[in-house]
Amino acid sequence: MRKELLSTAGGAVEAAKRAGAKDAWAAVSRSREVSYELRNGKLEKVQDSTSRGLMIRLFVDGRYSAHATTDLRPDQLRLFVENGVAITRAMQPDPHRRLADRALYPTVLPALQLDDGKVGKLERDTRLAWLNAMNERVAGAPKVISATSSVDDTTSVVAAASSNGFQHAYETTNIGYSTSITLDDGDKRPEDWMGAWARHVDALPPVAGIADEALRLTRARLGMTKGPTLRTTMIVDARAAGSLIGRLLGPASAASVQQERSFWRGKLGKAMVSSKLSVVDDPLIPRALGSRPFDGEGIAAARLPLIEGGVFKSLYVDTYYGQKLGVKPTTGGGSNRVVALGTRNRDALVAAAKDGVYVTSWLGGNMDPTTGDFSLGARGHLIEGGAIGAAIGEMNVTGNIVDLFGRLVELGNDPWKFSSTLAPTLVFEGVQFSGK
């Protein structure tokens, strides 16, 4: 498969050169996705498909454009590339457009163990056995209106080739299962879920625990009332912490900075947030969900410290915006974001806080990347006397993301593993909640 895809990618690059392109980068992918869903004991959805596609970036007479297609028939592909070259010629010249420097390409790909041969060979009966095992844990439990369990997996191959010497391919697999539950609670129907995802089958925890945890979390939502309006300590569950880290680092790119739509602009090397916060982007963690041997431009994977002790250390820089800003490329996009851990777990942090709000999930909301002003819907529990108390929701958390991370006083030792952002429980002081 690798060979075939590499040859398709290489063929597209050659076709582009023949059509008049100075340079070209082509990536071809093929992936099979299988998804099974069981609701209230009945198999409700089975989906199994194999998808493919080609993307080509073209550099013609100092001009640039990019094109993608799922139609890989050789004659169509040739026409597609020729058309792309013609469109590129209609653009305006831009001196900053170029392929990534070949010196940044990997020579040999690192062994990251991103694929597990077992995933592609998973039998229907294995999937059904998992689903039934999850269902058995929750079927017939009091107040359950709907319990849905699903198993999903993906097996992919990506190959890329360029006119300046890039030629690599790699395989990835992903597998995960989850249970979502809706309970009857009078007028309301609280819902929650638990799931686990990994590159390898044997990295997944047992299915029964997933279903049990989903039921426990949903039961904890029973009797939910509207949260209060106050400024208090906010403890964010590890499962909800990743999205806050994502909002903080979203504008930390050369593209956002050069376009002057980033609160990180002009802040490199400066202490910006709590000294407790350190985050590194690490694409080289074996088996991790966000790992990769090279990025979308072919730049070899490398660790990138983003924040160290509260100091802003580096930007995500791709070739184009690196050229525009006059800085060296790092990588255009995030991989695994690893947040440095604290020493205590969630329960110890809650006990230490005594009072406040424990946020378990976000609902909607947004942030202005230029200023960092945000406002997010939230739900969770009151923290009362150092313990997790009544379920609350229908409230907002509002502030400025830089100011918020200045209020970060402690991190847990308990990262949520099933995400490419490996973040633990976070504790912030003096956060504005709006509820009743």
Added chain:
Amino acid sequence: MIDRRRFLRAAGAGTALLTMPQFLVGCAKHGASTLPAVTPENPFLAWFGIDEAMLRRVMAELTSRGATHADAYFQHVRNNSIVMEDGIISRASSNIEQGVGLRVVVGDQVGFAFTEDLTEAAMVAAARTAAAIASGSPGSRPEKFAYRGDERSYYKIAVPWSEVGVDKKLPRIQKAEALARANDPSIKKVTIYWTDSEERVLVVNREGRIATDQRPMSQLYVSVTAEKNGVTQSNGSNLAGRRGFASLDDAALAKVTKEAVDRTLVLFDAKRPPAGELPVILAAGASGILLHEAIGHGLEADFNRKGTSIYSKLIGQKIAPDFVTIVDDALLDSERGALNVDDEGNDTERTVLVENGVLRSYLHDQISADHYKLKPTGSGRRESYRHAPLPRMRCTFMTNGPHAREEVIAAVKGTGIIAETFTNGQVQIGAGDYTFYIKNGWLVEDGKVTAPIKDVNIIGNGPESLKRITMAANDSKLDTGGWTCGKDGQGVPVSQGLPTVLVSKMTVGGENA
């Protein structure tokens, strides 16, 4: 990110998202020369390189283990995007997606597979995979095919996008950029994102009915960054619809660029409102996001069939004041959510959801219609051939109320806010809690508009908020802002609208000193 998508999928059981367009990666135009034109006597079959004999064999395989419903959804989409940034047009992209989604339904159960390889062998293999959901004997299958008939189109455009060259688009983009820049000396960056697309679909069902549709779409997003006294602010405006090149005339460009500039410059003076429960006036137009989140998703019949919606036992009940009538309409000319035929090949309609305050109907696809023994409302939609259809909204709005806009504003006692522009919203179907994010708005004090506000999340409970609608003006209008609704990992274009409405109490994500 794969794990993020999976997270959304897992969370998707109970939540749904509504967002403004993302233009981080583009897609663009491509000459029409590589594919044959649609022929009138055999619409789309030749175009997809298939014929009735192939369809017969694919449908036979699809129904080989029995089915209550089965369909094949052929789709070809071409998206084109062009970006002008820092005064240069140096980013164009195009994206071609073509494939067939094959679905077998047995009661509430769905087997689904798709393939991008439109050869008979590949399609039959995918049909066999989808059929594995069933375990019975061969069901009825089509021997003959009948076309749905040439109904009127709600989005016929004079010149198809495939015939509009890049050379025609560039001057429009440059004009928009110049118009935005000319507005104010504080403007530092203007970025124009142009997107057009053309979609062709052909749906064949188990009865041999063939429905086809051609769906154009265009979007122009203007992003503005301005700086005053060392402070930077950015914002934008979007113009979207199932429209052609002619719709992007000088007047349209002037309107969307002025909106983008006005919405940015007002941010320099904007503050946060107080935190807590306040009266909220929803300005006419985009505030239809309230309906989308507070009730629309909750009325999608899949959530009700499963008993997971907060609205599941409320049909026939009074849920809002008498003057509230809410409609989900597919038949609105050129609107983003307009639909000639749905993605299951069913006829579309104007569905009255709430009539004079009484809950009248859910939005049905084929599965939920069968479940409730009703006629589908033409609400079965999918993002692409890669997905099975679900009940979805189209253009959701509230009809005119009895009040005047000025009366609504004057009715606010103490402190309240006006919500004017939005970026996104979300809802938890079971709890009924919904949110939407206000980008621009105004503070109202004792019936007077006093100051601009920004970046405020609103959270409320759907049924409670509907009961708290105390006034609605006679100025209902649809928004042209290019909304995409996300559910179960599938995005579909929608529209929304509202007259000026007063909700007596909502939770405002403001800040107290």
